[in-house]
Amino acid sequence: MAGLTVFKNDIPVMELDREQAFAYSLVTDAQKKGTVIIENRKYNLKNVKQKQSYDFDKRLSVKLNLSFSLEGDKNVKPKIAETIKELFAESQKRETDLFMLGNEIYRKEPKLWQKLR
Numbered sequence: 001m002a003g004l005t006v007f008k009n010d011i012p013v014m015e016l017d018r019e020q021a022f023a024y025s026l027v028t029d030a031q032k033k034g035t036v037i038i039e040n041r042k043y044n045l046k047n048v049k050q051k052q053s054y055d056f057d058k059r060l061s062v063k064l065n066l067s068f069s070l071e072g073d074k075n076v077k078p079k080i081a082e083t084i085k086e087l088f089a090e091s092q093k094r095e096t097d098l099f100m101l102g103n104e105i106y107r108k109e110p111k112l113w114q115k116l117r
Helices: 018-027 076-093 101-108 110-116
Strands: 004-008 011-016 034-038 041-055 061-071
Touching: 004 018, 011 018, 011 076, 018 034, 018 076, 034 076, 101 110
Parallel strands: none
Antiparallel strands: 004 011, 034 041, 041 061
């Protein structure tokens, strides 16, 4: 995966590099296994298990539980976690729903969705 472009109303608003695209694919459950290059090093990805839980109370906080194995340097996991946090922040800043949280709010809390729209 070389990278991704995020569109809003058919206009490109974000460019994700390879590392960001990989982190995004972990969160969206698109990446199950394979080889990934992070900071110019190859890692073999195995055992991706992902569980998302959402708390749509007053703060609209999002909690993500993600576990996976990487063969090689274990110190890269904090880098991936940081990249995911940065993607959430950048998505909010650019007013995009990169992780499709709006769909979750609509599905689980339709009254809240009406207020937020």
